[in-house]
Amino acid sequence: MLNHIWAFLMIVGLLAGFGTALHRTYVGETVIKEIDGKQTETVVKYETFREKLKAFSDSGNRLTSAAFNAVSISYTDASGKTKTGAIGMCLDLIGIMALWLGMVKIAEKSGMLLLLARALRPLFRFLFPTVPIEHPASGAMLMTFAANMMGLDNAATPLAIKAMKELQTLNGDKTTASNAICLFVSLNLASMVIMPATIIGYRISNGSDRPMEFMVPMYIAACFGLATAFILCRILEKFTPDTPIVPLEEALRASEENK
Amino acid sequence: MELFKDLANLLNSWLMPLTFFIIVLYGYCKKVEVYSSFVEGAKEGFxxxxxxxxxxxxxxxAIAIFRESGAMQFVSDYIIGLIIPEKYFPPDLVLLALTKPLSGGAARGVMLEIFQRFGPDSFEGFLASCMQGSTETTFYVIAVYLGAVGITKSRHIVVAGLSAEFVAVLISAIMANLLFIGKR
Incomplete structure (x- = not known):
C-alpha cells in the first residue's frame, strides 16, 4: 500500500513538475514580491527563446533543490528562514531519544514499569473477563500497555507479540481471533500514550517555544479513540461467534511449553 | 478558560523534569546500576x-517534489478542498491522516514536513502533533500482531481500529480549531 502511495507521490510529482515548467515557460509565471511591505503579484513572461530555455531549466533546478534541501542537515528557504532537513532532524533526535530511552531503561530495571502494570489490574478484570488473572497473558498484556503509555513503540512490539502468544494459548481456534485478542489488538490500535517523547523531541528540534502544549488535547482525542475501539469491539463481537476457550490448566501447560 | 490553560501549561512544563526525578530516585533507591542502565538504554535510542x-x-x-511541482496545490485546491474546508483541516493534515494507518515512519515524515513549513507552534503543527499522538499505525500493528501468532481471520479488528483512528483525528481537529480561535 505504501509502495503505491510513494510511487504516486514521486511519479505524479515529477510529471506535474514537468507540466508546471512548460506552463511557466509558455504562459508566464506569477511571482509574489514584497514591495514596501505589501505583497504584490506580478506576472513574468518569457519572450525570447533563450529566456524560455532558461525558465525551463530553472524549473528543473527548483525541483532538484527542493528534494536536496528536504534531506539536508539544514537549509535556507525562499523567505530566508533557516529550516531543518531530514538528516538534521535525525541528528537532533539522537540525543533526545538516547536521553529518554536511557531513563526508561532505569525505570524498567527498577521494576517501575511492573508497578505501573500492577496498578492497572482491576481495569483488566473488566476488560478481559475471559482471561484469568493468574494466566501469564494478563501480565504480558499489562506490560504491553505500560510500554505504550511510556511512548516506547519499539519496546511495545516485542512485548505485544509475547502477549499475543499467551492469549493464543487460551484460544480454541488458532486461525481465528478470539474476543480477547480482538479487544487487545483494537486497544493497541488506539493510542494510550502518556509521554509522547518522540513528538516532543521533534517539536523541540524544530524550534518550538511550547513543546508540550499539544498534550492535553491529545489525551482527550486519544481517550475518544480508545473508547471508540472498546465500544465497537463490545458491539461487533456479538455478530460473529467467539472462539472456544481453552480450559485454564491446559492453557497454562501450553504457555509453559512456549518457553 | 485562561486559568485552565495556565494550569495545563504548568502540568506540561513540569511533567518531564518530574518524571526524570521519580525514575532516577526510585531506581537509585532500589539499588539499580542507574549509570550503566542509562547507557544501555541510550544506545537503543541512538x-x-x-x-x-x-x-x-x-x-x-517525495513530498518536497510533490509540493514544489505544484501537484500538492492542485490536489488541495481541486480535490480535497471541495470536500473538506481547508481553513479547518488543511490538506497537509489530510495527507498525515491518510498515511498514519499505513506507516509510522511515513507519518512521522509528513509531520516533520508540516513542522518545517509552518513551525511546530502553528495551528498546523499543533494539529499534526495531536493527531500523531492520538493515533496508531493501524495496518502495521494488525499485520505484526496477528502475523506473529498466525491468525488469518481478524473478525472486527480492522473496523474497530480504523474507526478509532477516525474519531481521534476528528476530535483532534475540533480541539485544535477551538484552541486556535482568533489566533489565525
Missing part, C-alpha cells in the same frame, strides 16, 4: 534514531 533516517529521507524528498 540506534532507533539512526534506523529511521532512511525512512525520513524517502518520504521527505
Amino acid at each position: 540506534n532507533t534514531a539512526v534506523m529511521i533516517m532512511p525512512y525520513l529521507v524517502v518520504i521527505l524528498s
Whole structure:
C-alpha cells in the first residue's frame, strides 16, 4: 500500500513538475514580491527563446533543490528562514531519544514499569473477563500497555507479540481471533500514550517555544479513540461467534511449553 | 478558560523534569546500576534514531517534489478542498491522516514536513502533533500482531481500529480549531 502511495507521490510529482515548467515557460509565471511591505503579484513572461530555455531549466533546478534541501542537515528557504532537513532532524533526535530511552531503561530495571502494570489490574478484570488473572497473558498484556503509555513503540512490539502468544494459548481456534485478542489488538490500535517523547523531541528540534502544549488535547482525542475501539469491539463481537476457550490448566501447560 | 490553560501549561512544563526525578530516585533507591542502565538504554535510542533516517529521507524528498511541482496545490485546491474546508483541516493534515494507518515512519515524515513549513507552534503543527499522538499505525500493528501468532481471520479488528483512528483525528481537529480561535 505504501509502495503505491510513494510511487504516486514521486511519479505524479515529477510529471506535474514537468507540466508546471512548460506552463511557466509558455504562459508566464506569477511571482509574489514584497514591495514596501505589501505583497504584490506580478506576472513574468518569457519572450525570447533563450529566456524560455532558461525558465525551463530553472524549473528543473527548483525541483532538484527542493528534494536536496528536504534531506539536508539544514537549509535556507525562499523567505530566508533557516529550516531543518531530514538528516538534521535525525541528528537532533539522537540525543533526545538516547536521553529518554536511557531513563526508561532505569525505570524498567527498577521494576517501575511492573508497578505501573500492577496498578492497572482491576481495569483488566473488566476488560478481559475471559482471561484469568493468574494466566501469564494478563501480565504480558499489562506490560504491553505500560510500554505504550511510556511512548516506547519499539519496546511495545516485542512485548505485544509475547502477549499475543499467551492469549493464543487460551484460544480454541488458532486461525481465528478470539474476543480477547480482538479487544487487545483494537486497544493497541488506539493510542494510550502518556509521554509522547518522540513528538516532543521533534517539536523541540524544530524550534518550538511550547513543546508540550499539544498534550492535553491529545489525551482527550486519544481517550475518544480508545473508547471508540472498546465500544465497537463490545458491539461487533456479538455478530460473529467467539472462539472456544481453552480450559485454564491446559492453557497454562501450553504457555509453559512456549518457553 | 485562561486559568485552565495556565494550569495545563504548568502540568506540561513540569511533567518531564518530574518524571526524570521519580525514575532516577526510585531506581537509585532500589539499588539499580542507574549509570550503566542509562547507557544501555541510550544506545537503543541512538540506534532507533539512526534506523529511521532512511525512512525520513524517502518520504521527505517525495513530498518536497510533490509540493514544489505544484501537484500538492492542485490536489488541495481541486480535490480535497471541495470536500473538506481547508481553513479547518488543511490538506497537509489530510495527507498525515491518510498515511498514519499505513506507516509510522511515513507519518512521522509528513509531520516533520508540516513542522518545517509552518513551525511546530502553528495551528498546523499543533494539529499534526495531536493527531500523531492520538493515533496508531493501524495496518502495521494488525499485520505484526496477528502475523506473529498466525491468525488469518481478524473478525472486527480492522473496523474497530480504523474507526478509532477516525474519531481521534476528528476530535483532534475540533480541539485544535477551538484552541486556535482568533489566533489565525
